[in-house]
Amino acid sequence: MKIEDKKRVLREMVLHRRFEERCYQAYIERKIGGFLHLYPGQEACCNGVMEAARPGHDYVITGYRDHVHAIKCGADPKEVMAELYGKETGSSKGRGGSMHIFDAGKRFMGGYALVGGPFPLAAGIAKAIQLKGGDEIAICFLGDAANNQGTFHETMNMAALWKLPVLFVCENNLYGIGTSIERSTAVIHQHKRVAAYNIPADECDGQDLEVVYEHARKAVDHVRAGNGPFFLELMTYRYRGHSMSDSRGYRTREEEELWKQRDPIFILRDRLIKEGATTMAEFETLEKETDAYIENEVIKFAEESPEPRVEDLEKYVFADRETQLPWLTGKAA
Amino acid sequence: MANIMYWEAIQRAHDEEMARDPLVICMGEDIGVAGGTYKATKGLYEKYGPLRVMDTPISEGGFTGLAVGASFLGVRPIVEIMSVNFAWLAMDQMFNSAAKVRYMSGGQLTAPCVFRSAGGAAHQLGAQHSARMEKVFMGIAGLRVVTPSNPKQAYGLLKSAIRCDDPVFINEHELMYNMKGEVPDGEYFHPLEGSDIARAGTDVTLFGYNISVHWCLKAAEILDKQYGISAEVVDLYSLSPLDRAGIKASVSKTHRAVIAEEDEAPVGVGSEVIAIINEECFFELDAAPVRVHSALVPQPYNHTLEKAAIPDHEDVVKAVLKLFGKA
Numbered sequence: 001m002k003i004e005d006k007k008r009v010l011r012e013m014v015l016h017r018r019f020e021e022r023c024y025q026a027y028i029e030r031k032i033g034g035f036l037h038l039y040p041g042q043e044a045c046c047n048g049v050m051e052a053a054r055p056g057h058d059y060v061i062t063g064y065r066d067h068v069h070a071i072k073c074g075a076d077p078k079e080v081m082a083e084l085y086g087k088e089t090g091s092s093k094g095r096g097g098s099m100h101i102f103d104a105g106k107r108f109m110g111g112y113a114l115v116g117g118p119f120p121l122a123a124g125i126a127k128a129i130q131l132k133g134g135d136e137i138a139i140c141f142l143g144d145a146a147n148n149q150g151t152f153h154e155t156m157n158m159a160a161l162w163k164l165p166v167l168f169v170c171e172n173n174l175y176g177i178g179t180s181i182e183r184s185t186a187v188i189h190q191h192k193r194v195a196a197y198n199i200p201a202d203e204c205d206g207q208d209l210e211v212v213y214e215h216a217r218k219a220v221d222h223v224r225a226g227n228g229p230f231f232l233e234l235m236t237y238r239y240r241g242h243s244m245s246d247s248r249g250y251r252t253r254e255e256e257e258l259w260k261q262r263d264p265i266f267i268l269r270d271r272l273i274k275e276g277a278t279t280m281a282e283f284e285t286l287e288k289e290t291d292a293y294i295e296n297e298v299i300k301f302a303e304e305s306p307e308p309r310v311e312d313l314e315k316y317v318f319a320d321r322e323t324q325l326p327w328l329t330g331k332a333a
Numbered sequence: 334m335a336n337i338m339y340w341e342a343i344q345r346a347h348d349e350e351m352a353r354d355p356l357v358i359c360m361g362e363d364i365g366v367a368g369g370t371y372k373a374t375k376g377l378y379e380k381y382g383p384l385r386v387m388d389t390p391i392s393e394g395g396f397t398g399l400a401v402g403a404s405f406l407g408v409r410p411i412v413e414i415m416s417v418n419f420a421w422l423a424m425d426q427m428f429n430s431a432a433k434v435r436y437m438s439g440g441q442l443t444a445p446c447v448f449r450s451a452g453g454a455a456h457q458l459g460a461q462h463s464a465r466m467e468k469v470f471m472g473i474a475g476l477r478v479v480t481p482s483n484p485k486q487a488y489g490l491l492k493s494a495i496r497c498d499d500p501v502f503i504n505e506h507e508l509m510y511n512m513k514g515e516v517p518d519g520e521y522f523h524p525l526e527g528s529d530i531a532r533a534g535t536d537v538t539l540f541g542y543n544i545s546v547h548w549c550l551k552a553a554e555i556l557d558k559q560y561g562i563s564a565e566v567v568d569l570y571s572l573s574p575l576d577r578a579g580i581k582a583s584v585s586k587t588h589r590a591v592i593a594e595e596d597e598a599p600v601g602v603g604s605e606v607i608a609i610i611n612e613e614c615f616f617e618l619d620a621a622p623v624r625v626h627s628a629l630v631p632q633p634y635n636h637t638l639e640k641a642a643i644p645d646h647e648d649v650v651k652a653v654l655k656l657f658g659k660a
């Protein structure tokens with residue numbers, strides 16, 4: 001990757017990290033409700049893949065751990081935070097919440113809360129691309145445990161059968177909530193599982209942005225060139241509990257420490273320092289600026305935004321009635 | 334007016350819409366090369382090719398989800414689920430994805446999909462091929478449910494469902510694909526909402542939908558000829574939303590109601606219609622409404638037991654006579 005790009009992504013990854021940490025705080029303050037699944041530790045996965053892809057052009061879909069993926073696609077952090085606050089200005093107008101961030105304009109096709117649910121949706125998006133003849137690809141980010149759903153197998157089969165332009169990215173953080181992968185899954189290396197469907201696959205370190213980027217580039221090129229699906233497994237770790245009520249009794253503090261020594265932000269920062277592209281002082285300033293931006297703009301926007309109106313409770317259940325009248329009343333021309 | 338079969342009407346709607354819009358596609362098991370279990374997609378594979386007429390693997394959840402995802406980008410998939418019994422495997426994607434995506438995205442995404450399936454009990458297909466499941470679909474926010482009782486509706490409801498931006502579930506019937514009826518020669522869009530008065534009457538309203546409309550019509554005939562009772566038959570082709578105004582209007586006129594459903598009673602169309610009557614026009618009633626419905630059993634294989642489990646026009650007649658104190 002070019003130095004400028006790495007510097008830019010470092011800024012972004014710091015934003016992603018601080019954004020999520022600020023969400024944690026807001027949750028403790030009861031400003032955010034529901035379930036809240038945070039991303040710290042995994043930042044290089046989304047960033048590395050999306051640097052190799054075209055954010056805003058390629059379609060991205062994921063599960064409930066979705067804030068960072070949305071922001072990386074181009075969603076405004078202010079709107080994502082406002083969504084977590086349940087405000088009308090939120091990316092889903094306060095109707096979705098943390099697990100259902102959407103930004104269709106940026107081709108971020110949403111966060112979904114049923115584990116494994118997005119697999120076939122991603123294949124469908126790819127099917128639509130295939131029909132329309134565009135050069136976009138569909139990218140589906142999901143966890144390791146999602147691969148134990150039937151939708152995984154059904155989708156791999158269809159994607160391979162119909163050569164759909166879809167990249168499956170498995171962020172293997174070794175756990176599905178509190179169950180470690182070796183206790184839930186007969187095959188630890190997830191990329192091996194798609195061989196059964198003749199889907200090419202690759203696996204790499206998910207903590208080093210440049211490593212992810214290099215592997216993702218090949219994967220993205222493969223899919224964009226019309227060769228059908230590709231499966232990329234990234235080995236990573238989430239620092240926090242699965243959601244907010246998780247005391248992490250299923251894993252050791254030692255294991256957590258080991259992974260924190262391979263922190264994606266520090267790996268990138270230290271490399272840039274070594275390459276003479278930044279300094280520790282500059283990095284510290286970056287963190288402060290990021291926090292100030294989050295506080296003064298992102299949180300402020302979320303705090304000050306209005307709630308949805310109760311009169312609008314049933315808005316968005318169905319398409320706008322006026323536009324559908326010919327079919328609802330049968331009075332089509 | 335052409336006199337054509339229910340399956341032909343469905344096939345014609347597919348063909349017209351696919352010819353008009355290259356983003357209308359259809360998919361399902363055996364619908365392409367084999368022409369469809371019920372012939373509803375006959376000839377389309379030859380005409381539109383494998384990209385738009387997709388023979389799917391036997392993965393109901395998978396291909397239904399694929400259709401929903403494609404619809405996010407403006408594709409209009411018509412998904413055939415071979416039998417409604419298999420729709421259980423697809424419900425996660427219908428309910429959790431298609432029906433909710435507009436709401437949970439604050440109106441940004443929409444899933445203009447059509448899911449068609451053969452519902453109803455045919456002959457001796459046993460417990461796992463005879464379910465009636467309309468009650469399951471009609472309680473889902475964000476999903477429209479319609480159920481055609483004749484070829485005209487089968488054609489016109491599918492046409493409207495394809496055009497509508499909301500996801501629509503169409504509950505067909507295994508026993509009705511070869512039923513004949515008049516279908517307009519020109520393009521026709523049946524309303525997705527409302528109800529039809531299939532036969533006008535003054536003394537009692539018989540509510541039916543899909544196959545039970547035919548029981549009601551036959552019963553009305555008998556009631557008229559043998560008992561001098563004038564029955565109105567209301568065809569509830571839209572199960573979600575149910576036509577509150579239509580239900581109220583008819584009951585306010587006849588003051589008596591019988592609801593005939595092929596489904597089992599609990600949490601069903603009958604319970605819902607009675608609730609609407611209570612809410613809309615309770616004081617118009619001269620007698621408590623009556624439900625005619627299936628026995629609450631997994632469908633038996635044995636012919637005699639099967640017949641005992643599923644109601645028919647005679648049960649509707651009996652219910653009306655009871656209502657009038659004549660039985």
Ligand SMILES: Cc1ncc(C[n+]2csc(CCOP(=O)(O)OP(=O)(O)O)c2C)c(N)n1
Pocket residue numbers: 065113114115116142143144145146147173175176177242
């Ligand atoms: C169908 C379904 N079953 C169970 C759950 C509860 N659940 C939420 S997340 C999760 C674990 C998923 O783990 P993984 O796919 O590895 O993703 P990660 O959370 O590690 O990113 C479970 C079991 C759910 N949301 N949906």
Ligand SMILES: [Mg+2]
Pocket residue numbers: 143144145171172173174175176177
């Ligand atoms: Mg996991």
